Amino acid sequence: MFPLEEWFTLYLYQQDFIAKEQLAISPDDRGYYFGDGIYEVFRVYKGELFEADGHYRRLELSSADTRIPLPYSIPELHAKLLELIHLNRLREGTVYMQVTRGIAPRSHPYPAKAEPVLMAYCNELKRPLQTMQKGITAVTSADIRWLRCDLKTLNLLPNVMAKQQALDLGANEVVWHRDRVVTECSASNFMIVRNGEIWTHPANHLILHGITRDVVIRLAQKLHIQVHQAPFKIEEMMSADEAFVTGTTVEVTPVISVDGVYIGQGELGPVTRRLQQAFEEYVGI
Template sequence: MSFIIFNGDITDRQNAKVDIEDRGYQFGDGIYEVVRIYNGHPFALTAHIERFFESAAKIQMDISYSKEKIESLIYALLDKEGKSTASLYLQYSRGISVRNHVIPKNINGTLVGYLLDGERPVALMENGVSAIIAADTRWLHCDIKSISLLGNILAKSKAVEAGCTEAILHRDQIVTEGSSTNIWIVQDGELITHPANNLILNGITRQQLIMIATQHDMPYTEKSFTVTELLHADEVFLTSTTLEIVPITIIDGKKIGNGKPGAITKELQKLFTLSIEAECGLLV
């Protein structure tokens, strides 16, 4: 990585400096997005930019750049970097102000964007991963894609320490989402995922899958399900921008179904790949 988006321009990473009183640095006062790049094209960019602005509005933060300007900066960065497969990290923090909890008025935020390397996680998608179940100790505004991610970080690290890939979170036995993913179960042929309310991030991949399920007459419901239902589901999988659709075959050491990626999960993976290809070109 050498070039970055920094406050309205593309610049060399070395030229970018963030002040110690930037509220993103001090308070975690900011929002972010991660966009997948396939064949040099951003996937579902409009949806990501919309959510970026929605997250900002939910914390009373005005982004001092238009959606069009941010989009053009992203294309300029992609042009400069010339990467085929990557993830774009985009962050906007509230900006620099003398330390005080009260939201300052009339300051410009700090915009940063750069590309992270990362191939599609093909092996995980094919073989599935294991997960742990953990208490959801986060705040009650999980619909905001906030850069304050301590609850998520602690849960993910607990999963990795246990030799797993993801922590599936629950509040009073109701499964909410993963530490950085949305969680789905398949029960008697029906797809089930938590409703998009304040307890989860309404994932762009989640939204894409709902569109796919609708188009293909695959039954789905957005409703809560319990940890017990999770453990007894026919199939479990996670979705996210970077992981796409990954089967979860073992939870807390217990096999889900026969312990192999399920047929409906595999079908969704195929359909999702087709929708990426329709927007970004063939994936090899």
């Protein structure tokens, strides 16, 4: 067993579990100079990967469409990540993992002989209980990213810029739109409530197919709450009764205002509260 002072510092790099300080990444890694890689962020509750199958399906989609092969089969990868969690003694937090196309001289075409490079590590993370009660604020921004937002790639500079834009304006998050049709947020999916029914953008190439998003939709259906996976515009968002984001680290968090205008009563609404409770029951926390 590793000494206690190395808790939450062990990385999985290729086939080895090593301390962060021992990790060395080549400057010729295509993930470094092209963002040529894919990733996943898993939530860990009670020492177990949450909704692992959904994450693996999305990872396989990203792998297939970017033609970045996975260095392990899904069962092998799952065993490796569970071992990483065990070695780090993680009970509640996240596991970040990425696979880059590999090490090769800088040239745009896919290299013929590069081997994929895998890295994964754990973070301790508590549930955002206070934010889930108080809610967050958001601002709108034109969604001018590329058109494969369903792929979970390392090319996150647009998301980083959007998040900073929100912070610069005193908000927590950006709500993106294309020609005033709301898509998603910089680090989460977005939903509104109108007349007791939920609306969210369809899971097509314009948004990331969120794992928590899928869970919330299933929970809403079990609660007999109608869910519309259909486009809606900024005007419909601004007149909504409630709004909330879903995501691996935010779970179900209300959005109380957008562009300085309160959504509904500007507080945690009844439908969002029901979904939070259903999510907690589903996770068993």
